[in-house]
Amino acid sequence: MTARPDQRIRRRDLHWADPRSTRGLRVTELPLTVLEAAVVLPDGSVLMDRALQQHTTLPILVAVHERNRGRSGAAAAARLLHSAGEGGHREAERMLLRLLRSVALNGWRPHVRACGYEIDVAFIRDRVAIEVDGWAWHRDVARFNNDAKRQNILVNAGWHVLRFTWHQLRLEPNAVLAQITDALASRE
Numbered sequence: 001m002t003a004r005p006d007q008r009i010r011r012r013d014l015h016w017a018d019p020r021s022t023r024g025l026r027v028t029e030l031p032l033t034v035l036e037a038a039v040v041l042p043d044g045s046v047l048m049d050r051a052l053q054q055h056t057t058l059p060i061l062v063a064v065h066e067r068n069r070g071r072s073g074a075a076a077a078a079r080l081l082h083s084a085g086e087g088g089h090r091e092a093e094r095m096l097l098r099l100l101r102s103v104a105l106n107g108w109r110p111h112v113r114a115c116g117y118e119i120d121v122a123f124i125r126d127r128v129a130i131e132v133d134g135w136a137w138h139r140d141v142a143r144f145n146n147d148a149k150r151q152n153i154l155v156n157a158g159w160h161v162l163r164f165t166w167h168q169l170r171l172e173p174n175a176v177l178a179q180i181t182d183a184l185a186s187r188e
């Protein structure tokens with residue numbers, strides 16, 4: 001079998017639990033497919049996050065990763081699994097701070113208290129609050145409702161609130177910066 005220019009074929013031995021047959025075609029089970037795709041696709045972390053929301057669990061992905069440690073991309077998969085396990089919130093905050101520092105954007109402070117809540121990053125003078133979310137699969141209804149309540153309270157108190165996800169910070173840093181600078185410009 002030869003690959004077309006838009007295809008990539010890899011051959012390797014698989015653990016007995018990872019392949020299955022679908023309509024007569026041998027394919028990998030969903031968890032291994034998710035891990036494999038997550039490390040080669042530009043937005044693979046988003047794919048993994050969606051799979052964790054609906055189709056698999058982190059312990060299953062970790063087990064599949066462990067039994068396929070020698071595969072190409074295993075180190076990158078381990079980093080994604082680690083981030084997913086932590087929920088990505090802390091790492092997303094660190095990514096935002098690195099991003100702000102990389103463009104020498106000044107006037108912000110991390111972990112600012114306002115209206116009885118802690119804002120992840122705030123431009124106090126301009127009243128721009130930046131909230132950082134981790135991976136979506138960690139969000140439950142109670143947390144979502146609390147975040148919505150907090151955001152409404154901040155907006156009603158005159159704050160311009162921006163929310164960014166781990167995936168946006170990782171995959172679209174320029175778009176994140178553009179939204180922040182637009183918000184700051186609109187507050188002058």
